[in-house]
Amino acid sequence: MEQHIDLSFLKSFTGGDSAKMKKYISMFTGTAPAMIEKIKTDCSSGDWPALKTSSHSIKSQLKYMGADSAQAIAYEIEQLSAKPDNTESLPALVEKLSSLCGSVVAELNEELEKL
Amino acid sequence: MALQLNTIFIVDDDPMAADLLKDHLEKVSKYNVEVFSTGEECLEKISILPGIVFLDYHLNSVKKDALDGLDILREIKEKSPETEVVMLSGQDKIDVAVNTMKYGAFDYIVKGESSFYRAEKAVFNIYRYRKLEGNAAKYKNMSIYLGVAMLMMIVLAIYLQMTGRITNMPGWGG
Numbered sequence: 001m002e003q004h005i006d007l008s009f010l011k012s013f014t015g016g017d018s019a020k021m022k023k024y025i026s027m028f029t030g031t032a033p034a035m036i037e038k039i040k041t042d043c044s045s046g047d048w049p050a051l052k053t054s055s056h057s058i059k060s061q062l063k064y065m066g067a068d069s070a071q072a073i074a075y076e077i078e079q080l081s082a083k084p085d086n087t088e089s090l091p092a093l094v095e096k097l098s099s100l101c102g103s104v105v106a107e108l109n110e111e112l113e114k115l
Numbered sequence: 116m117a118l119q120l121n122t123i124f125i126v127d128d129d130p131m132a133a134d135l136l137k138d139h140l141e142k143v144s145k146y147n148v149e150v151f152s153t154g155e156e157c158l159e160k161i162s163i164l165p166g167i168v169f170l171d172y173h174l175n176s177v178k179k180d181a182l183d184g185l186d187i188l189r190e191i192k193e194k195s196p197e198t199e200v201v202m203l204s205g206q207d208k209i210d211v212a213v214n215t216m217k218y219g220a221f222d223y224i225v226k227g228e229s230s231f232y233r234a235e236k237a238v239f240n241i242y243r244y245r246k247l248e249g250n251a252a253k254y255k256n257m258s259i260y261l262g263v264a265m266l267m268m269i270v271l272a273i274y275l276q277m278t279g280r281i282t283n284m285p286g287w288g289g
Contacts, residue, residue, distance in 0.1 A: 027131050
């Protein structure tokens with residue numbers, strides 16, 4: 001099964017402190033669903049400046065979770081939403097990001113149980 | 116009120132980035148670190164004159180009408196000119212960096228996995244810069260005192276020579 005996360009940064013940053021790992025992972029799993037909903041709403045309403053901001057916000061958090069493929073899509077959404085003439089591919093990208101984030105959150109929840 | 120050299124403010128509307136930076140700075144230093152999610156909250160507490168502020172360039176992802184990092188930077192430098200501000204941004208853009216420096220930022224850090232170590236380095240650089248600045252001021256004062264003392268000795272020697280109280284100073288005629 002394809003792995004969507006890599007917690008090596010978090011492990012190194014926290015020095016393997018499981019309480020801190022739990023804190024950061026829970027922060028992400030607690031906020032990511034609402035962030036994805038916001039991205040979907042911004043996209044469906046065609047609010048490109050808001051979409052640029054909301055995709056920018058989730059991008060760095062995905063990076064800390066080692067979710068590189070999801071982070072790359074968030075980056076693409078952020079870049080495309082800054083160019084209002086080039087937005088036709090955004091709905092598909094947002095769907096892809098939403099699906100990937102679902103997998104990321106599921107894998108992080110599994111990690112939380114192990115900690 | 117004196118600058119609180121051991122106090123660091125972090126202003127970032129991304130709670131995870133702010134917490135990671137706070138944890139890192141507390142781990143590697145003995146600074147008191149306070150986190151604010153908006154620039155306005157930071158400005159309310161700026162009167163305590165923190166030594167360093169880490170300030171996110173984009174501060175409107177949660178509150179749309181929040182002031183952005185550049186506005187907050189200008190306010191901080193106006194209210195507490197001695198506070199050093201380190202800007203944080205997700206964008207590696209030279210014009211953004213130059214703009215922040217123009218308004219008095221000490222450094223510009225691109226957010227990412229290495230940004231915590233760069234922030235640690237910035238704290239060290241600010242400490243070293245302040246120490247050098249203090250030394251430079253000390254040496255400047257010392258050279259002024261030495262100059263005045265030498266001038267007084269020369270004037271005294273001329274006076275003593277002219278009034279005939281010294282007649283056999285080595286190297287002096289008469």
